[in-house]
Amino acid sequence: MSPPGTPRLELSGISKQYPAVRANDKVSLRVGPGEIHAVLGENGAGKSTLMKVIYGAVQPDEGEIRFNGEPVRVSSPAHARKLGISMVYQHFSLFDTLTAAENVWLGLDKSLKLPQVAERITQVASAYGLDVDPQRPVHTLSVGERQRVEIVRALLTNPQLLILDEPTSVLTPQAVDKLFVTLRKLAAGGCSILYISHKLDEIRALCQQCTVLRGGKRTGVVDPRQEDNAGLSRLMIGAEPPALVHRESKADPAALPVLSVRALSLAKADPFGTELKAIALDVRAGEIVGIAGVSGNGQQELLAALSGEDPRAAAGSITLLGSDISRANARARRNAGLHFVPEERLGRGAVPTLSLAQNTLLTRTAAVSSLGFIAPKPVQALAASIIERYQVKAGGPGAAAKSLSGGNLQKFIVGREIDAKPRLLIVAQPTWGVDVGAAALIRGEMLALRDAGCALLVVSEELEELFEISDRLHVIAQGRLSPSMPVAEATIERVGEWMSGLWPQAGATAEGANHAAA
Amino acid sequence: MLRLEARPAPSQRMALLSPLIAIAVTALLAAVLFAALGKDPVRGLAVFFFEPLNGLRATSEVLLKATPLIVIALGLAVCYRANVWNIGAEGQYLLGAVAGGGMALWLTANGIVLPKVLSLTLVLLCGVLGGMFWASIVALLRDRFNASEILVSLMLVYVAQQVVNYLVFGPWKDPGGFNFPQTRTFDASTWLPPLIERTRLHIGFLLALLAAGLTWLFMFRSYRGFALQVGGLAPAAARYAGFSSRGALWLALGVSGGMAGLAGAMEAAGPLRQLTPHISTGLGFTAIIVVFVGRLHPLGIVAAGVLLSMMLIGGELAQSRLGLPNALSSVFQGLLLVVLLASDTLIHYRVRGARKVVAG
């Protein structure tokens, strides 16, 4: 046992260089025993790289790591586990076709047998208030349940240091509270916790210390409970968060909706998907309708049905400006004025190896002649104008899509769709993984588009974002859509309840509620 | 210790150099092999790579053999760029030969002598349709039943070979042919006219070049071609854009089957002028190598087609001049592809000395 006062973990001068970017630049970090320590930074600040260094998935170029006062070189995740360091990734390392017990077993070293592991899972789970059935195959679990399996797996290694990477992006507000209870219990038992996040309110509610990273460097170590949002923002991005001017929507509630969805039900397209049940919503010109919800509740399926990627909707269920588009394909919908910005940029919104100019051809076909031939110059010109107008940092229209940072690519894709002057713009996760500057620009553009008379539908897992830009808010849970509420009447608690399916409806049943309350 | 480090962007220079590096390394390995077999390596390489181009006659033979390779490979390039792995071009080639040859036989047997333009168009058109038909079986099974196009197209090669055997041993056997497994010789009106007099090189070579130009237009200037390639590079992006993956599947297989069938009909109506079991020489498989060495690009395919044709003829020459088995050329072809795939790594990765890790 190390002498009292020895930090559990101490990093000194950690640096890591990748070919194009210096991910960590002489970063230092100190975590005491039993302390809950936040690592705050916007996307691209170097948080993930630093955690990978601690967890042994990546080797630093320079710097020293001390664990309980002893210098160590964490050579691999297995070594980290032996030392007592455990990590719960943002993107789970689970195997869908295996059971929870088998998944946990794979995360442990070989000493235990499978039945013993199943038993220990039940013990640990109940000790910390987590509900995990060891025999269920992971693909039948909701996202929140999968996270619990990950956490139990980490706990079974009796960690002295637990690292959690953005754990609440997949949880309802109520589930977040439950998680915090678990984490406080853990810390009280002596386990140190490193909590990676960019959500200021959560950090303030949970953590005693906070290290802030920006551009790979450490910009400060503070007690988050003593700081306000402005102070933390200043450390995180170098300035106060840009204020967004939110004017009242000029939408005419009596006008015919641009988009009208009625009784949209859709069976699962693949075994791991979500069934849609009787979805109904309207979007009018000049308003932004938001859809909140934890991932895995049918957003992907709804978006695919609206964009035309899934053309199976029943006739009459989706109407655009009065015409039935339920069975139309994506190109037809685009010609009718419906444009879509998908959640995945590389691979869906843009082809990674093609140039920005070529990528405009995915959704903008003005340069294609009636005979089907492409005129190269107008294509280049369009890409160049988008790059300029939306401040996309790229090597020109000929740059490959994958050479852009996440934020810049998102600006390009959003710009490409807005530039088409759509009647309806559907956007999924508009600012996920995007740096603060680009996020502000994108949100500003969406509001400007709304003011110009376009109808917008925004699906996002970031509640703060939806509160900021939406006029009305729906919640999607378990494949069902709630009625809408005006944003002025929305609170986090109410939205959280609705995320569990508990919204007022005629003949309401709460059967799905327990499952949705991840 | 060497290690590979990912490049920030793929190296254009390497993309062009890689096939040349592969050819050089293969030639080196070939020289080693010749030496191991007790033959003079320099003479071996000369026979394989230079003799085939020695003189007008020899060059015409190279271009003759390159013609079907180029045509088949162009179709395969369209297919592979769409990520549809048609491995059964050999079978589609055979069915094209059967269909085109069948039309030629019918014209011959019924004494119908048409103007060359007409009879050739008929024969070649039948070839295209025959190949497309064979490939459409693959498309249907993939479209309706989700069956792997790799395995189905391959199985159909074996079936196609049996079809050819059945026809030339059975109903299409030349009654005046002394019971040899071969059909009648086609009427002269169905023969492809020669390109260069007193050689076997026929206008099919020009058709191949024309096909290369059309393929380039399709791939790089047409929206359909763009859609096909997006489907191959990023299927989710293709769905997002509204490109039909079913449409892409049928188009890719239709084009590659049709081109392979065209090549088959050209071989039947060109140098062979009849159908025999020997029409199946593995050209459809050599064409796969041509596609990769040619970087799936029409210009590269023309060059690669000539190169592989040289190697095929080199194999025949090696057999007669050096007493080495003809199969040697297959060895070199396979080797070339393997080495090319390895050297292609350099396009995306750099070779570096191991980095020292500072103890933490």
Added chain:
Amino acid sequence: MNEFALLIAATLLAGTPLALAGLGLLINERAGVLNLGAEGMMLVAAVAGFAVALSTGSDLLAFAAGAAAGALLAAVFGLLVIWLNTNQYATGLALSLFGYGFSAFVGVGVVGKKLADRTAFEVPGLAQLPWLGDALFKQHPMVYATMAIAVGMAAFFYKSRTGLVLRAVGESPESAHALGYPVRRVRFLAVLAGGALCGVAGAFLSVVYAPLWVEGLTAGRGWIALALTTFATWRPIRLLLGAYLFGGVTMLQFQLQGMGVEVPSQWLAMLPYIATIVVLALISRNAAFIRINMPASLGKPFHPSH
């Protein structure tokens, strides 16, 4: 009646090389690697095995030679696909094309040669059973070994931790890597093991089943074995049964010819290939079913994000 027993015996014999190759490919695919080079590996191994059998007269050495040849080619494949991240389809095809040519080239010296006659093997005691004895117990030991391998493989995958790790790697190499497992080493070992089994299959073909060597001896069995893994939804016992089914279809053509059925021999020769197509179509139809059973990372390259 006795004819039926002999048909069963012939089916077991014909199915064995398919089963061995299929089991080898199954290990590959369970780890997420699609090896289209099976045909080439089998051919080279067939030549190697035949040559060794000619010179030593020993079946065991011949199988060992076949396994070594298969593993060697598989090692080259594995190096390219796993460490240099070359395209799995193209590399496997290249291997098959190379293997075809190389085996034809090297085998020129042994075409037409005959192996020494072998004493027929019988399971002592059981072989004397009426009917069953002829049907099941007069096979070459490798036939029984193959069945044991299938059972052993099932136990390996579903009862052992190493098997679980391999399945996990095939399911999600990224997750396995995040957990600290040596994904590339696991895949490479799977590829080697698979290559060895394909090699034994090839050697069995040239040394026991045929027994002779000609160019292209395998006649597409490597590809049929690939279809078998899908047909069996990647389960070893099911694959074994599927292999026997296909062996039966292959035997059927001879049976029909022997019965004097009035069908041209070429149509009968098409049977195994058409059967493969039909079976593939039927089993692949239910895309959801395949998706749940297929190793999710099959055919996809793995880039450790270092």
